[in-house]
Amino acid sequence: MIVLFTDFGADDIYVAQIKATLLRHLPQGTDIVDLFHSVSNFHIRAGAHLLAALHDQFPAGSVFLTVVDPDVGTDRDAVILHADGKWYVGPDNGLLSVVAARAVETQTWRIIWRPKMLSASFHGRDLFAPVAAWIADGALPADKLEQIGALQVRLEPGDLSEVIHVDHYGNALTGMRARHVPRSAVIAVRDHRLPYARVFAEAPASGAFWYENSVGLVELAANRASAVRLLGIEVGDPVRTIV
Amino acid sequence: MIVLFTDFGADDIYVAQIKATLLRHLPQGTDIVDLFHSVSNFHIRAGAHLLAALHDQFPAGSVFLTVVDPDVGTDRDAVILHADGKWYVGPDNGLLSVVAARAVETQTWRIIWRPKMLSASFHGRDLFAPVAAWIADGALPADKLEQIGALQVRLEPGDLSEVIHVDHYGNALTGMRARHVPRSAVIAVRDHRLPYARVFAEAPASGAFWYENSVGLVELAANRASAVRLLGIEVGDPVRTIV
Amino acid sequence: MIVLFTDFGADDIYVAQIKATLLRHLPQGTDIVDLFHSVSNFHIRAGAHLLAALHDQFPAGSVFLTVVDPDVGTDRDAVILHADGKWYVGPDNGLLSVVAARAVETQTWRIIWRPKMLSASFHGRDLFAPVAAWIADGALPADKLEQIGALQVRLEPGDLSEVIHVDHYGNALTGMRARHVPRSAVIAVRDHRLPYARVFAEAPASGAFWYENSVGLVELAANRASAVRLLGIEVGDPVRTIV
Numbered sequence: 001m002i003v004l005f006t007d008f009g010a011d012d013i014y015v016a017q018i019k020a021t022l023l024r025h026l027p028q029g030t031d032i033v034d035l036f037h038s039v040s041n042f043h044i045r046a047g048a049h050l051l052a053a054l055h056d057q058f059p060a061g062s063v064f065l066t067v068v069d070p071d072v073g074t075d076r077d078a079v080i081l082h083a084d085g086k087w088y089v090g091p092d093n094g095l096l097s098v099v100a101a102r103a104v105e106t107q108t109w110r111i112i113w114r115p116k117m118l119s120a121s122f123h124g125r126d127l128f129a130p131v132a133a134w135i136a137d138g139a140l141p142a143d144k145l146e147q148i149g150a151l152q153v154r155l156e157p158g159d160l161s162e163v164i165h166v167d168h169y170g171n172a173l174t175g176m177r178a179r180h181v182p183r184s185a186v187i188a189v190r191d192h193r194l195p196y197a198r199v200f201a202e203a204p205a206s207g208a209f210w211y212e213n214s215v216g217l218v219e220l221a222a223n224r225a226s227a228v229r230l231l232g233i234e235v236g237d238p239v240r241t242i243v
Numbered sequence: 244m245i246v247l248f249t250d251f252g253a254d255d256i257y258v259a260q261i262k263a264t265l266l267r268h269l270p271q272g273t274d275i276v277d278l279f280h281s282v283s284n285f286h287i288r289a290g291a292h293l294l295a296a297l298h299d300q301f302p303a304g305s306v307f308l309t310v311v312d313p314d315v316g317t318d319r320d321a322v323i324l325h326a327d328g329k330w331y332v333g334p335d336n337g338l339l340s341v342v343a344a345r346a347v348e349t350q351t352w353r354i355i356w357r358p359k360m361l362s363a364s365f366h367g368r369d370l371f372a373p374v375a376a377w378i379a380d381g382a383l384p385a386d387k388l389e390q391i392g393a394l395q396v397r398l399e400p401g402d403l404s405e406v407i408h409v410d411h412y413g414n415a416l417t418g419m420r421a422r423h424v425p426r427s428a429v430i431a432v433r434d435h436r437l438p439y440a441r442v443f444a445e446a447p448a449s450g451a452f453w454y455e456n457s458v459g460l461v462e463l464a465a466n467r468a469s470a471v472r473l474l475g476i477e478v479g480d481p482v483r484t485i486v
Numbered sequence: 487m488i489v490l491f492t493d494f495g496a497d498d499i500y501v502a503q504i505k506a507t508l509l510r511h512l513p514q515g516t517d518i519v520d521l522f523h524s525v526s527n528f529h530i531r532a533g534a535h536l537l538a539a540l541h542d543q544f545p546a547g548s549v550f551l552t553v554v555d556p557d558v559g560t561d562r563d564a565v566i567l568h569a570d571g572k573w574y575v576g577p578d579n580g581l582l583s584v585v586a587a588r589a590v591e592t593q594t595w596r597i598i599w600r601p602k603m604l605s606a607s608f609h610g611r612d613l614f615a616p617v618a619a620w621i622a623d624g625a626l627p628a629d630k631l632e633q634i635g636a637l638q639v640r641l642e643p644g645d646l647s648e649v650i651h652v653d654h655y656g657n658a659l660t661g662m663r664a665r666h667v668p669r670s671a672v673i674a675v676r677d678h679r680l681p682y683a684r685v686f687a688e689a690p691a692s693g694a695f696w697y698e699n700s701v702g703l704v705e706l707a708a709n710r711a712s713a714v715r716l717l718g719i720e721v722g723d724p725v726r727t728i729v
Contacts, residue, residue: 001266003259009654010254011496013536016489016521017543017700023487023517024545031266035259041655042710050256057260057368059267070710073685120685122700125543168252169284199316199363214260214365224285224313244509246502253497274509278502293499300503300611302510411495412527442559442606457503457608467528467556 001031002136003058005051006067006124007039017125018065025133035064039165040235042070044094046164048155049175052098053215060085065132067124068095077152078111078127080135080145089132091123094153101157108151113144163189163220163237170226173219174239178212181241187218188240192231194220244274245379246301248294249310249367250282260368261308268376278307283478285313287337289407291398292418295341296458303328308375310367311338320395321354321370323378323388332375334366337396344400351394356387406432406463406480413469416462417482421455424484430461431483435474437463487517488622489544491537492553492610493525503611504551511619521550526721528556530580532650534641535661538584539701546571551618553610554581563638564597564613566621566631575618577609580639587643594637599630649675649706649723656712659705660725664698667727673704674726678717680706 002022008014015037022032035054039047047068055064069076069091077092083103088096092110100106111131118126134141160175167173174187181187187194187210194210197203203211203223208230213219220239221227228234245265251257258280265275278297282290290311298307312319312334320335326346331339335353343349354374361369377384403418410416417430424430430437430453437453440446446454446466451473456462463470463482471477488508494500501523508518521540525533533554541550555562555577563578569589574582578596586592597617604612620627646661653659660673667673673680673696680696683689689697689709694716699705706713706725714720 001263003263011522011524012654013522013540013651013701014653016519017540019519020487020489020543020545023519028515029271033259033262033266036254036256038254038654054256054260057263059263071687074687119700121697125700165256167257168255168281201314201317211364214362214368215256244506246506272514276502276505276509279497279499281497297499297503300506302506408499410500411498411524444557444560454607457605457611458499 001033001058001062002026002132003033003035003062003064004037005035005039005047005064006037007041007047008037008067008124010034010037014122014124017122018129021125021129022133025130025137027137030136039068042068043235044068044070045155045160046162046175046235048095048098049160049164050173051095052102053217055086055099056215058086063087063089063132063136065124065128066090066095067128069093069123072123073120078123079151080109080111080131081151082107087135089128089135092152094155097151097154098157100151101154108148109145110148111144112146113141161239161241163233163235163239166228166235170228171219171221172228172231172233173213173217176218176239176241177216178218179216181218182243184243186242187220188242189220189231189233189237193242244276244301244305245269245375246276246278246305246307247280248278248282248290248307249280250284250290251280251310251367253277253280257365257367260365261372264368264372265376268373268380270380273379282311283408285311286478287311287313288398288403289405289418289478291338291341292403292407293416294338295345296460298329298342299458301329306330306332306375306379308367308371309333309338310371312336312366315366316363321366322394323352323354323374324394325350330378332371332378335395337398340394340397341400343394344397351391352388353391354387355389356384404482404484406476406478406482409471409478413471414462414464415471415474415476416456416460419461419482419484420459421461422459424461425486427486429485430463431485432463432474432476432480436485487519487544487548488512488618489519489521489548489550490523491521491525491533491550492523493527493533494523494553494610496520496523500608500610503608504615507611507615508619511616511623513623516622525554526651528554529721530554530556531641531646532648532661532721534581534584535646535650536659537581538588539703541572541585542701544572549573549575549618549622551610551614552576552581553614555579555609558609559606564609565637566595566597566617567637568593573621575614575621578638580641583637583640584643586637587640594634595631596634597630598632599627647725647727649719649721649725652714652721656714657705657707658714658717658719659699659703662704662725662727663702664704665702667704668729670729672728673706674728675706675717675719675723679728
């Protein structure tokens, strides 16, 4: 299974070009799943923490093609990460570093291969997609890689006290793992203080609250309303835990 | 064929998690089709009538995974509906009740099985997706179900004189089946009165009109313009037929 | 491979209906790729030039199902185009004419077949989808076609000095092929004059610039900002090359 995680937008002209490249290289019948294409534009840190929360839903052997790559066309490296049985292909700009730091076992390779036609602005299509397809086909091409000890760009991998994604309901996902936050804690964001609720149906009739969402993160929400509009927040906004 | 009908958004982090679960359980080569992921947030009635208009396009044997589920995490039931040769899996909150009421033959089961890991907020992934996959695989698991006489929550299944969907062109679909509305009728919405036109190209040069759309519903439209902006309407707005 | 290129919206109720029709007719395992579903509503010229820039990414034998069809339901023709080894099915309204004019070898057929059930507003589902599926299945149905010398509606096929697509980053793609524009040229749009940069990372720290994008077009962009917001432009806006 190839899993796509990018900031290319689900309704734009980029994802299909990646899929065309993948389909040229993949064994027939390989599934391609669009995990998410709207990582906040160029927001590597938010993407890194979101990916670290989402990859659990995918089986061992999955190959993640991950592209949030504002420095495409510069000399940032292209890498393959193998972490606890799953594969990740993308830029070495921090995007994969939270997954790597939280994994028990990792291996890392710099991709030294370059395709004959390499667009300066679309390595997702020209470089990462063929490599992801080779891996999905079971063929890690040793002559095109250089094994390295670790990723070069490494973000702080602990809980991130920031909003990392605003979903289409208007809920705000943070980079804090809920198992590290006591249910009695209040989450502060801007001038607001949010109590805990177990499920939406147990939330206060009005006002926002926090809960443990379905991928284990602290999420700020409101019952049948947009927490984001209510609180006036966006991706990157800091949050605080008040125990 | 598995057909997804939800309010999870096409460009958000939820649909891929459902697909990952489906792919773990499905026989290889089963098609998964995204029917629609932007049912008006939490708008069960609109979703119920939209689904009733759209399912005709899909062949017998299709398994619809339907999730518009604002009360997820409460004790609302999870159900399987078999209606005129197609399968539906979702919450018993009215979403499937229009399809059921309009079908000639139905069977209904309450899902008593619960997975070991059941998120309080994402039964679409943890509960409905595995059940839909089992059905698509031809295995209705009797020990996990309890056959019941009918759905518990049943909405009025007749024509719904409301806007149920606003499409990206700015056309407004109503819940009224056009075969019940004479062509001489005028449709009234807010302060506007809309005449009939057969096709866009025969519509008045300016102003809105109604026509029978490609799934048999009365649709409010404007020629190369957004009817919704022109009329100032939204999902849930009432419409009236003036014969 | 079937490639979908429409203005139906990626998150609306239309694309899935086309896919259901395709799946009924296609040999199992045929890939269906969503190339783009947000061609500017009814903007045939922009769509024609965008398609001409994008089809290169897809292999010989691909079947493009292309629908930007504001005059559906009138007597405009439905056509099949075979151009340099790829197939295109859609309305004869100009949408396919730039691809055709730039191809070395073309063949064109008018589709005289009509399905028993033909919605007046959705030929994409009822007419074009079955025909595209037949072609993908290797069966060009001669009795349903009439070979013609050329498309009836033919747009000017040269470089188009207009914005043809605004992507979700806020970059503006023009219909000008960058290989025809010297790097020393300045691109003028509204009151702005944009210099060339090779990659985003070499662009001026503030202000917009132009570059050759990954499909060979002149694209107006800004470094980590929305060029479209900066410049106040939209699809259809004219641009000028100042050498």
